[in-house]
Amino acid sequence: MTRKLSKGAVALVTALTISVPAGLLVPQPAAAYVFNDVRIEGTQRVDPATVLSYANIARGQDVSAGELNDALQRLQNSGLFETVEVDPQGGVLVIRVSEYPTINQISFEGNRRIKDDQLAQVVQSQSRRVYEPSQALTDASNIAQAYATEGRLAARVDPKIIRRSDNRVDLVFEIREGDLTEIERISFSGNRAYSDRRLRQVLQTKQAGILRTLIRRDTFAPERIPLDESLLTDFYRSRGYADFKVQGIASEITRERDAFYITFNIQEGPRYRFARIDTVSEIPGVDASAFAAQNRVGRGDYYNPAAIDNTIRRMETVAIQQGLNFVNIEPRVTRNPSNQTLDLVFALTRGPRVFVERIDIEGNTTTRDEVIRRQFTTVEGDPFNPREIRNAAERIRALGYFSDAQVDSRPGTSEEQVVVDVNVEEQPTGSLSFGASYGVNSGVGLNASLTESNFLGRGQTVGLSIATAKDDRQASFNFVEPYFLGRDLRFRFNTWYNETENLNSDYDTRSIGIAPSIEFPVSANGRLELRYRLSEEKLDNVDEGSSQILMDEAEGGARLSSGFGYTYRWDTRITGLDPLTSYKLEFSQDFAGAGGDVKSVTTTALAGIESNAWREEVTLRAEIEAGAVHAYGDYETWILDRFRGGNKIRGFEPNGIGPRDLAAPNEDGLGGNYYWAARAEAQFPLGLPEEYGITGGLFADVGSIWGLDNTVGTDGNVVDDDMYVRAAVGASIFWTTPIGPLRFNFSKALRKEDYDEEQSFDLTISTRF
Structure with missing residues (x-):
């Protein structure tokens, strides 16, 4: 109806x-x-x-x-x-x-900075699926966010459809990338102890400069702001400012959305020194004296959380050695604002009885569990130590195998158990590179290298490199197992083949060999390396105008060397106790004579210091080193055994100082059995914007190379092999570039011999202390 x-x-x-x-x-x-x-x-x-x-x-x-x-x-x-x-x-x-129509295909227009395949991973719309306008808008927003991550907040994305037959459409994302949203200025308010320039050096974020197309840290990335706040806090507190805090961070974008202004509002507070320092035990039967001996915090030192943490780690090690479990080392700090001092008490207290039930590892598709698990000194069933878990997390991140690594704990199956969760996100660990190099002496060269730092997910390093220049060719292969036999034993195996043709000399050389070694810790800051070296070296094609000494040495043909050696290294940067000053010592000896033709003992020693304690913007470095090679039996050293300078004393060419046969037409440098060198330098800002990565330096070097086993040169001339001191001063320009840190040296010899070969300019890869 x-x-x-x-x-x-x-x-x-x-x-x-x-x-x-x-x-x-x-x-x-x-x-x-x-x-x-x-x-x-x-x-x-x-x-x-x-x-x-x-x-x-x-x-x-x-x-x-x-x-x-x-x-x-x-x-x-x-x-x-x-x-x-x-x-x-x-x-x-x-x-x-x-x-709704079916999506025929998805395309992107206007994108240059981000490739199509990268954008395709961002969108959820798919070909041969139903077109949904809401999903297309979401995809457009995701694409814009991808550009924002790249520092292009002005990017605009519009989804458009093109009608096709059979109720199909082409989905097109029209992209206007816009300019980089750079950080035009970073400023600070409330800072009195340190200038804006010094504080900007601490931050991960940088201001835009002339290298803005190369420096990606000058683009605004919100996720970097918390890291910058943490870095700023660590910087101040490690220098005595225990009450430092970041009160606020203001980021303002321009109307054109192409630049940001960031201001850190900080409160420094007073700078504290340690006054009374004590260690007490609140656990019956536990004597505090053994723990107090591990204290590394000095009376009168500025407050430094790293020094406190280092002392706590050492005390926890004592507790483990004494078989004491569930011992907490509690630092109790009392402020004395009237005289800006701190009283520090390390209290030994009884902690809760909690054990590690298990360690769960997720996210490692390539890296084996054992590589991650061995970063823990704690195993299932051990007492739970939160500090050790945090330290293990830092060691996992330091491996360089993961873009992200999170280590957390959660309750286990009972109140006395916890489960440690390790979640990692892997990243590429291999690299294949081709490039060119330039040296003042070697000229232009080509090189190629293949390196994998996590070979087969085992944490091993494998590297192969080939380099060739005008007068030399080099090839090498190396393998490193950082945890040999399941222990903290670093095993290395190196093999090489090198040739030179008249490189800074009037003769050719060839060297081929292998050198396995093993390295292990002997103290908190010390490591010992034991090695074996087997090599064959040849000196040939000596120029007719060269010294008779070199001709005699070449007549012996190739020499086989077989020997053992060791190196002891002590470096305070391992524990990082002092953020402003670090020290290093090295002592090395190689004993050749376990078979082969060479019978010698080569000894070298080096001591160095680097400090920013005078002024933090100025880095002071000083090194002194010496070496000696001693032949025994009827063996006499030859040019490939002896020291030939290198960069030990700047201002002179390699093999440019030391004993020299002046009677030979070529006036060949012969090297020496002994050397010593002392170097001092200062590195400081030049007033340029810090983000350019350009600083200046001054240096002064002094030293000598001397001593020969055979001093009879051309026509019976006796070569003068006495020790003559050389000295040079110079200026440097340090430039941190995307291809590596470069160093330009301009030098002048102040004390030299008439026959020395000077080098007033040098371009090198800058090496760190």
Whole structure:
């Protein structure tokens, strides 16, 4: 039985026969009507039953205008249809739908900075799937966010569709990348002890400069701001400012959205020194004296959390050695604002009885579990030590195998157990590089190298390199196992083949050999390396105008050397106790004579210091080193055994100082059995913006090379092999570039011999202390 529509119902029909977008409300008259049938039109992929389920209109029952409107909204909001029409026709309800088209292909236009394959990983829309406008808008937002991560906050992305046949569309994302949103200025308020320039050096974020196309840290990245705050806090607190805090960070973007201004509002507070320092035990039967002996915090020293942490680690080691579990070392600090001092008490307290139930590792698809697990000194069943877990997390991050590594603990199956969760995200660890090099003496050269620092996920390093220049060729292979036999034993194996042709000399050389070694810790700051070396070296093609000494040495042909050696290294940077001053010592000896032709003992020693204690913007370095090679039996050293200068004394060419046969036409440098050198330098800012990475330096070197086993040169001339002191001064320009740290040296010899060969300019790769 059909029902005659009133004027209001007629108005409703008129409204419902129009295509209605989602969210548009339809007039709702009070009249109701009954449908005996529902007809679905326009479906292609969607089953009509699905349309009926969304509409939810019952046959033979009264249906109000509001219920029709609700059905319309349900169909429109289903995300299945581009348009929906609800058309009451007497006793029949006609539902006409137009399905969303299928995506034929997805393309990107206007993108240059980010490649298509990278953007394709950001979008969720897919070819041969139904086009959804809401998903396309979300994809456009994700693309814009990808550009924002690259420092282009002004990027705009518009999704567009191109209609094709068979209800298909091409989805095109039109991209306007915009300019880099650079950091125009970083400033500080509240800083008195340190200048803005000095504090900017601490931050990971940098200001934009002339190298803005190369320096990516000058683009604004919100995720770097918390890191900068942490770095700033660590900087101040490690220098005595125990109350330092960052009160706020203001970042303002320009109207054009192409630059940011960042201001750090800081509160330095007073600078504290340690006054009374004590160690007490609150555990019955535990003597505090053995723990107090491990204290590395000095009375009168500026407050430094690293020094406190270092002392706590040493005390915890004593607890482990004494078999004491669940011992907490609690640092109790009392401030004395009146005289800006701190009283520090290390209290030994009993901690809760908690054990490590297990260590779960996730996210390592390539790296083996054992590589990560061996960074823990704690194993399942050991007492839980939160500090050791944090230290293990730092060691895992320091491996360089992971872009992210999180180590957390959670309750275990009982109150006395915890589970340590390790979640890592792997990153590429191999590199293949081709490049060119330049040296003042060697000229232009080509090189190629292949390196993998996590070989087969075992944590091993494998490297192969080949280099060739005008007068020399080098090839080498090295392998490093950092955890040999499951212990902290670093095993290395090196093999090489080198050739030189008249490189800074009038003869050719060839060297081929292998050198396995093993290195292990002997103290907190000390490591010992034991090695074996087997090599064959040859001196040939000596120029006719060269010294008779060299000709005699070449006549012996290639010499086989087989011997053992060791090197002891002591470096305070291992524990990092003092952030401003570090020391290093090296002592090395090689004993050749375990077979082969060479019988000699070579000894070298070096001591160095680097400090920023005078002024933190100025780095002072000083080194002194010496060496001696001693032949025994009837063996005499030859040119390839002796010291030939190198860069030990700047201002002179390699092999440019030392004993020299002046009677020979070539006046050959012969090297020496002994050498010593002392070097001092200062590195300081030049007033240029810090983000340019350019600093200056001054240096002074002094030293000598002397001593020969055979001093009879050309025509019976006796070569003068006495020790003559050389000295040079100079200036340097340090430039941190994307291809590596470069150093330009300009030098002048102050004390020299007439026959020395000077070098007033040198370009080298800058090496750190």
